[in-house]
Amino acid sequence: KQEVTQIPAALSVPEGENLVLNCSFTDSAIYNLQWFRQDPGKGLTSLLLIQSSQREQTSGRLNASLDKSSGRSTLYIAASQPGDSATYLCAAPSGGSNYKLTFGKGTLLTVNP
Amino acid sequence: DAGITQSPRYKITETGRQVTLMCHQTWSHSYMFWYRQDLGHGLRLIYYSAAADITDKGEVPDGYVVSRSKTENFPLTLESATRSQTSVYFCASSPLRDSPQQFFGPGTRLTVL
Numbered sequence: 236k237q238e239v240t241q242i243p244a245a246l247s248v249p250e251g252e253n254l255v256l257n258c259s260f261t262d263s264a265i266y267n268l269q270w271f272r273q274d275p276g277k278g279l280t281s282l283l284l285i286q287s288s289q290r291e292q293t294s295g296r297l298n299a300s301l302d303k304s305s306g307r308s309t310l311y312i313a314a315s316q317p318g319d320s321a322t323y324l325c326a327a328p329s330g331g332s333n334y335k336l337t338f339g340k341g342t343l344l345t346v347n348p
Numbered sequence: 349d350a351g352i353t354q355s356p357r358y359k360i361t362e363t364g365r366q367v368t369l370m371c372h373q374t375w376s377h378s379y380m381f382w383y384r385q386d387l388g389h390g391l392r393l394i395y396y397s398a399a400a401d402i403t404d405k406g407e408v409p410d411g412y413v414v415s416r417s418k419t420e421n422f423p424l425t426l427e428s429a430t431r432s433q434t435s436v437y438f439c440a441s442s443p444l445r446d447s448p449q450q451f452f453g454p455g456t457r458l459t460v461l
Contacts, residue, residue: 267448278438278452279391324391333448334379335406338391 237262237329241339248315249347256310256342258325263303266333270299270310271324273341279324283310315346351375354439354453362461367426369456371439379442380422381450382406382414384435391438397422429460 238261248254260268267286271279283299285292285308291300298311312319322343326336352373361367371380382394393406395414403414411433413425422441426433439453 269449271452278454279440279450281449281451284447284449326391328448334381334442334444334450335393335396336381336391336450337393337407340388340390 237265237327237337239325239327239337239339241323241325241342243342244340245343245345247345247347250315250317252315252346253311253313254315254344256312256323256325256344258308258310258327258339260306260308260325260327260337262327262329263306264331265303265327267328268299268301268308269326269336270297270308271326273322273324275321282323312344315344317346317348320344320346352439352441352451352453354437354456356456357454358457360459360461361429363429363431365429367429367458369424369426369437369439369458371422371424371453373420373422373439373441373451373453375441375443375451376419377441377443377451378419379444379450380416381440381442382412382422382424383438383440384408384433385438385455386435394424394437426458429458431460434458434460 270282285301296313322341324341325339329337381396397403397416440450442450
């Protein structure tokens with residue numbers, strides 16, 4: 236059974252800092268890994284999807300990496316802004332599928348002005 | 349507007365009552381999903397559907413029923429609501445064949461008294 240762990244559970248940084256969010260998963264036979272953002276009281280917004288054949292995926296100030304052999308993914312946020320404050324969720328597929336997602340419990344990020 | 353919508357956004361019901369949560373998407377995505385989000389458990393998959401008239405269980409299906417007679421709709425029914433089903437419910441969809449990215453609705457907050 237896939238298990239996804241995110242560390243840290245919460246992170247508070249001053250504006251402008253570069254930061255890294257960590258995600259680990261137990262079943263490395265995955266087709267892809269996704270990172271989501273969730274604002275309070277809202278649904279999830281897909282940020283990045285990394286296919287198993289890729290090692291990195293970038294979107295603006297966000298860069299996600301995937302290391303299947305070690306069961307780890309990181310989300311790098313450059314030059315953080317107060318608008319980046321949200322909960323960030325990592326999700327890995329389970330059961331040999333590429334769509335039955337197992338989610339981590341998230342990292343609550345606060346960027347202070 | 350295009351996208352994925354859920355209704356109602358908020359629902360209070362009593363133990364034993366039947367409740368149906370609605371999900372509608374305008375993208376013609378083949379796959380649709382229902383998740384519940386609870387403190388301490390994160391997001392968990394309840395049911396999913398690969399196409400009209402094709403549904404399958406996720407991680408926590410007990411007490412729930414789904415149907416999908418049309419591609420764009422995927423209702424979730426709690427046949428006899430229990431307090432443990434108090435949660436925030438999210439519907440999601442994915443084109444899958446083109447990309448396994450999942451796109452989420454805004455959620456329904458359900459309280460069972």
